[in-house]
Amino acid sequence: MHPATLQLAPILAAEKSRVPFYIAGGVLVAWAFVVSMGIGMRRPDFPGSQGGERLVIAISAVLVVATASTAVITSSTPAKAAGSASAAGTPTPSPAGAESQPAAPAATSTPSTTPKATTGTPAPPSSPAGRQLTTTLKLAANPEGNLSYDTKTLSAKAGTVTITMTNMAPLEHNVTIASGSTVIGATPTFTGGARTLSLTLKPGTYTFYCSVPGHRQAGMEGTLTVSS
8 A cells, every 4th residue: 555545544534524535535536537537538648658558557556545545444344344245146135115126035045946926836947947047248438548338238147147347448447237236246456367257146236336435426437237
């Protein structure tokens, strides 16, 4: 972690103010926009030299670390607990009046358990209700560092949905799946490789986005449609 971030950590932790997080996120988004859109598109030879390239990478790294650090320091304990439950694939309760969320039947935690029909009679393994479809999807972050995915829409069949996300950009990203305001699951935040997320989803419309501060607001989000 950058020394300046370490010096600010005690102050931010004591005040629990999210202002530093918003400031760091805003500066990171502004820097990414300036580098990619303001300078990169106007100057094909940007950064022009190896020294300039190292400077751009160093500034980007410092801003990413500062944003991530302020997000962790200013976050509250309940939010972390909710994040842990989401990462484990367990849906968190939604407020009263919110849209219905995918239930967590015993069949999802024990794959060998046979789904039951509405009458309480186990469905035969050969019937459509006894089989669970698996859909494999691919998603990638913009490799040039722009805050976007390679698509805004994904579609899958109800059942097990596996999303493999690739991030070869210099910035860290993730993919988070939510139903309304309820987070269902997410990959770790990473760069330089791919991560896989598997969820059991019912028919409906879901949102996928990058939960790194400022990235979703800059355009890293889309719609996942699950049909029966």
